[in-house]
Amino acid sequence: MDQLAEMRVFVRAIERGTFAVAANDLGLTPSAVSKLILRLETRLGVRLVNRTTRKLALTAEGEAYFHSGRRLIEAIDGLEHEVAASAAHPRGLLRINTTVSFGVQHLAPALMEFQRRYPDVRVSISLTDNPVDLHAQRIDVAVRVGPLSDTSLMSRKVGEVGRVICASPQYLKKFGTPTSRDDLAQHRCIVFTAAGRSRWAFRTANGGIEHVDVSGVFASNSQECVLQLALLGAGIARLADFMVAKPIRDGKLVPLLADQHHPERTPAYAVFPPGTQKVPKVRVFLDFLVERFRPQPS
Secondary structure, rough: OOOHHHHHHHHHHHHHOOOHHHHHHOOOHHHHHHHHHHHHHHHHHOOOEEEEOEEEEHHHOOOOOOHHHHHHHHHHHHHHHHHHHHOOOOOEEEEEEEOHHHHHHHHHHHHHHHHHHOOOOOEEEEEEHHHOOOOOOOOOEEEEEEEOOOOOOEEEEEEEEEEEEEEEEHHHHHHOOOOOOHHHHHHOEEEEEOOOOOOOEEEOOOOEEEEEEEOEEEOOOOOHHHHHHOOOOOOOEEHHHHHHHHHHHHHOOEEEEOOEEOOOEEEEEEEEOOOOOHHHHHHHHHHHHHHHOOOOOO
């Protein structure tokens, strides 16, 4: 029996007044209770109880051990109850990391609903397009789009991200609407690359995929910047579907070449350190991501 178990036996015996009554509570024999307390005294090197035929009388050391031990047991029991209760009511600080565009356009709006469902969970979200060490940064969950490189992390697919070619109505009114991929060479394009060129995917007649080099009058390594330029009428852009879904619904952007363009749908994953998924706040967040970002029926 470990130290905490011995302490529980001692505290219960003092609370109940006799070994016999405490033994009945604990499912032990009176002699087993007596031996356990004797073993505790031997380990501590002090007498805790003066035994009489009628009652247990605490020594000064026993008095101190009893009161401190009871407080410790109450604290441990309270902690275990709180942790067990959190399975039904997740709580605490949830640290999330993802890319700037996914976080701003896709994840941040969803977090309002998550926090409404789980008001005892506080959310801290960090946004960066650079690699992050989840262990060093104490990140509970990161959302990544595309192939995963860190094999030390666990992952769960939460959805897919496709690409959409689009432009603003004012751009199309001024420069016309392309009807084929070849027309793009005559248009002002905005590309997501610092190099000034990008490869956009198109379907071929035989069902394959062909990538076409596209030059841009504007180029940026920020998808947020590309989106804003497209909204301002600066040119034609190819962006993640989650970034342009609302502008398209609102009529601020118009999808182009949908019958020819290949969206190159890419898996989106929630990644997390092994074991983290068992923590209630993380478990419910993973389920929420799958529910929120799963592909919708056509």
